[in-house]
Amino acid sequence: MNAGEKGAVLVTGGAGYIGSHAVLALVDAGWPVAVLDDLSTGFLDTVPDGVKFYEGDIGDCGLLERIFAELGICAIMHFAGSVVVPESVADPLAYYDNNTGRSRVLIAAAVRAGVPRFIFSSTAAVYGVPERTAVTEDTPTQPINPYGWSKLMTEQMLADASAAHGLDVCVLRYFNVAGADPRGRAGQSTAGATHLIKVACEAALGKRERVAVYGTDYDTSDGTGVRDYIHVSDLAAAHVLALDALVAEPGRPLTMNCGYGRGFSVLDVLDAVDRASGGHIERVMQPRRPGDPAALIADPSRLRATLPWVPRYADLDTIVAHALDWERRLAQRAAGGGGAASDRAGSA
Structure with a gap:
């Protein structure tokens, strides 16, 4: 099937951080795209010109039915959801509602409309605190917070819907997503974001006074936690290739880790931001946070074996440079009186 032969790709949460990059990757690859987003964090x-935009909630059955009827959706990429782990601990029922309950509504509407393909934005949080540093898809799923559970429950619903209704499903489990579109079209704009590279770039530009380092006594090279950082544009490219795989080989459910298979410590990241900015971020050493593993690194072997995925930005300094460039763009917009978002005519 050629791109768009059987309809558009609906991207839920397509005005958010990762979703917006997936939209760009789909458009660049020639797919017709529609975005559904409530703009709570997007x-x-x-949203690029020419992309149909619907403002609304994935739990709105009437809106979903209208979208499916109007556009003949051939696939859903589902990014919409809440993603802050401490917030999920403080308000778990909200996370089960937004991430799991409303995903059930979306999946059910897709099945009723005969949408054939569904790609789900999941997370390494489904693994909890794994016993081994290099995490494969066969690592036991043992979430330690409601965010991880909410995503794992949705994975299970999709597996059951696939078995019962023939829905072709791909689950992509992200590790630490960072960076921004190299062409400056999108980036992480959410106020109060908790991702380390985003926080560090804000500190480098004076938006924060310092960066807290949680845990300095881990069994790692410098005592700080080690994570696998993947560039958001490489991740978006994996989504397009996953869609191609579902089209080419129906009936083959896919679950794949998304990372590079290489870890960097908190201090490595802060040093990289210092190099990119030419300054020095003040670091405040804090005790470990409960549940944080010493190291969490993807084994991306299945992703590389399944898809013709060749990362273009698998370099920490590149990731940081793109993130810092985006942060500077946000600062320039703010100084000019604009925000991270602007009104656009014609939204539905």
């Missing part, structure tokens, strides 16, 4: 100005 920004309308990240």
